[in-house]
Amino acid sequence: MSCHGTIIDQLRAAGVRLTPQRALVLDVVYHTDGHLTADQVYERVHAQSPQVDLSTVYRNLVFLRQQGLIGELRLEGQPVRFEAVRAGREHHHALCTHCGAMLELAQADLSSLQATLLDRYGFHLEPVHLTLSGLCQACAAAA
Amino acid sequence: MSCHGTIIDQLRAAGVRLTPQRALVLDVVYHTDGHLTADQVYERVHAQSPQVDLSTVYRNLVFLRQQGLIGELRLEGQPVRFEAVRAGREHHHALCTHCGAMLELAQADLSSLQATLLDRYGFHLEPVHLTLSGLCQACAAAA
DNA sequence: CTCCCAGTTGCAAATCTTCGCATCTGCATA
């Protein structure tokens, strides 16, 4: 069912209980490239295992996010979306408020901010999935 | 009713229609120091003007946020909160995931990030109200 | 292998937020 042995071992090692529902949610998110809404995750989970409840999907999405295994994306005027946080492919998003273009930012793009916060406040910024907004290059040029 | 002449003039100049409901929502948010939920804003609006609907409050909170006049705060496990964006007192929030302490960040704390994004992607970061998470100095030291 | 229980689930209901639509109104214009 799942081909995420490494992650599953990681969870087990963390003393996390691995239910079939949880494994399925993980599996669905990790088998998609895009950004899925909770409902889309539910649909796919449901296709495999019709008795699983939508609330269980929500609970596991929250859980997996807290574990740092999935990231969430909040875009203006649409439901929250989720995506896999793949080792080495972590990224954040920068959304153009003018044309809607979405740019992927590398974890490294935040390092200056990270340094600033550590320096000024002793605050250790967590590498959580961020969504920033602003103007993309094209739209800024046009304005 | 309202003592925010400057802001109201600003809105009028932007060709925005100023209804009594909108002015009230603006007034309520600007007369509070803390972070109010939509429901708390509604309660206070309702005390002044009982016929105003909750959906109107929501619509105006969204509207005023889009105008950059109020900021929103999304904290884990609680409804969205709103606060006034006062000229010269703009700030962001850094939340400690361990003890819940909330730190205020100055707009200037983001300037290194702003510079990085502009430099690397030509992306113009908007000074939107951000909430970052991580570990505060005390909790980081304890860990 | 069996027992046990903290953590998880399904379900129903609550809470939070958005939307459709008929009606209303701020305010620009004449």
Next chain:
DNA sequence: TATGCAGATGCGAAGATTTGCAACTGGGAG
């Protein structure tokens, strides 16, 4: 001051997300 209409409102309903609770179960201890 009267008129017109784009945009705003109230209300009901829908959509999105969270929660309470009794029953169930993964996986460690014996």
